[in-house]
Amino acid sequence: MIEAVGLSKHYGKTVAVDDLSFTVRSGRVTGFLGPNGAGKSTTMRMILGLDAPTAGTVRIDGKRYRELHQPLRTVGALLDAKWVHPNRSARAHLHWLARSNKISTSRVDEVLEIVGLTGVANRRAGGFSLGMSQRLGIAAALLGDPQVLLFDEPVNGLDPEGILWIRRFMHRLADEGRTVFVSSHLLSEMALTAQELVVIGRGKLIAQCSTDEFVAQATESTVTVRSPQADLLGSALRDQGGAVRAENGHLVVSGVDITEIGELAAAKGIVLHELSPQRGSLEEAFIQLTGDSVEYHAAVGDQTAAAASGADLMTAGK
Numbered sequence: 001m002i003e004a005v006g007l008s009k010h011y012g013k014t015v016a017v018d019d020l021s022f023t024v025r026s027g028r029v030t031g032f033l034g035p036n037g038a039g040k041s042t043t044m045r046m047i048l049g050l051d052a053p054t055a056g057t058v059r060i061d062g063k064r065y066r067e068l069h070q071p072l073r074t075v076g077a078l079l080d081a082k083w084v085h086p087n088r089s090a091r092a093h094l095h096w097l098a099r100s101n102k103i104s105t106s107r108v109d110e111v112l113e114i115v116g117l118t119g120v121a122n123r124r125a126g127g128f129s130l131g132m133s134q135r136l137g138i139a140a141a142l143l144g145d146p147q148v149l150l151f152d153e154p155v156n157g158l159d160p161e162g163i164l165w166i167r168r169f170m171h172r173l174a175d176e177g178r179t180v181f182v183s184s185h186l187l188s189e190m191a192l193t194a195q196e197l198v199v200i201g202r203g204k205l206i207a208q209c210s211t212d213e214f215v216a217q218a219t220e221s222t223v224t225v226r227s228p229q230a231d232l233l234g235s236a237l238r239d240q241g242g243a244v245r246a247e248n249g250h251l252v253v254s255g256v257d258i259t260e261i262g263e264l265a266a267a268k269g270i271v272l273h274e275l276s277p278q279r280g281s282l283e284e285a286f287i288q289l290t291g292d293s294v295e296y297h298a299a300v301g302d303q304t305a306a307a308a309s310g311a312d313l314m315t316a317g318k
């Protein structure tokens with residue numbers, strides 16, 4: 001578990017993180033979302049003791065990073081996949097990390113196996129593709145078999161196969177009961193990966209809740225219905241208090257639950273060809289819920305916020 005309370009970080013006049021409190025639970029993948037410059041990396045560095053907070057505290061399993069006896073056994077992190085000596089082999093890199101952290105070198109072959117790098121373990125890490133480098137970074141994070149794992153933008157630049165591998169791997173780590181905290185710009189990917197979210201904007205907390213709740217709060221849920229008796233069904237639904245509009249040969253219904261729609265159609269003997277729930281996207285929810293913070297910063301002259309909508313901010317490359 002990670003617990004931040006009143007966490008703030010100022011760099012001169014820049015307020016990178018502003019009185020941020022959140023909790024990251026074990027057994028779940030928690031996404032850490034926010035536009036460029038929102039303070040995600042700074043927060044992660046403070047969790048890992050690489051930056052000192054200006055105010056507030058952050059604890060991992062109840063302890064500050066500097067109080068951890070053997071930190072790598074409690075928390076592992078992937079911050080920069082290219083942080084490796086290019087002429088060292090993957091195995092030599094992990095051996096060096098294990099020895100310098102008093103971890104048995106027998107663990108090296110285990111983590112290479114876990115991330116699927118056994119076959120290339122003796123190759124120069126400098127020649128690795130980005131996907132292989134990410135796996136090596138994850139192997140390093142797993143060396144101490146920690147219960148808490150932090151990943152900063154782990155899928156940036158990966159191909160679809162690499163992205164799928166990371167997604168499945170994170171779910172596996174969470175299923176093992178670990179705390180998995182992962183930052184990303186890629187909302188469509190986070191919608192598939194993260195079960196919980198911590199969303200920040202300009203260093204402040206915008207939301208902490210499940211991904212489903214976040215989307216449900218901010219977007220409209222509708223039901224798509226196709227029927228050869230659409231007119232009849234439409235008027236029956238309106239009688240039930242539903243809002244119905246026709247769109248490209250189907251009905252879009254809100255205000256009536258999907259089960260009630262099915263039962264109403266059955267009771268009236270109306271044939272259905274499709275009955276499907278439609279959820280808003282994480283992108284839509286993000287734009288909806290971060291709008292205020294973006295507008296606020298635009299108003300005080302922040303050029304990044306003023307220049308971009310939430311979607312632009314989130315899809316912009318690093």
Ligand SMILES: Nc1ncnc2c1ncn2[C@@H]1O[C@H](COP(=O)(O)OP(=O)(O)OP(=O)(O)O)[C@@H](O)[C@H]1O
Pocket residue numbers: 011014015016017034035036037038039040041042043318
């Ligand atoms: N070492 C530093 N010195 C001065 N300002 C910094 C430093 N590190 C971060 N900042 C500023 O703090 C703010 C938050 O940056 P941070 O990198 O934490 O955001 P982020 O959410 O990780 O962004 P990105 O998604 O672009 O990586 C930004 O305005 C950034 O310019």
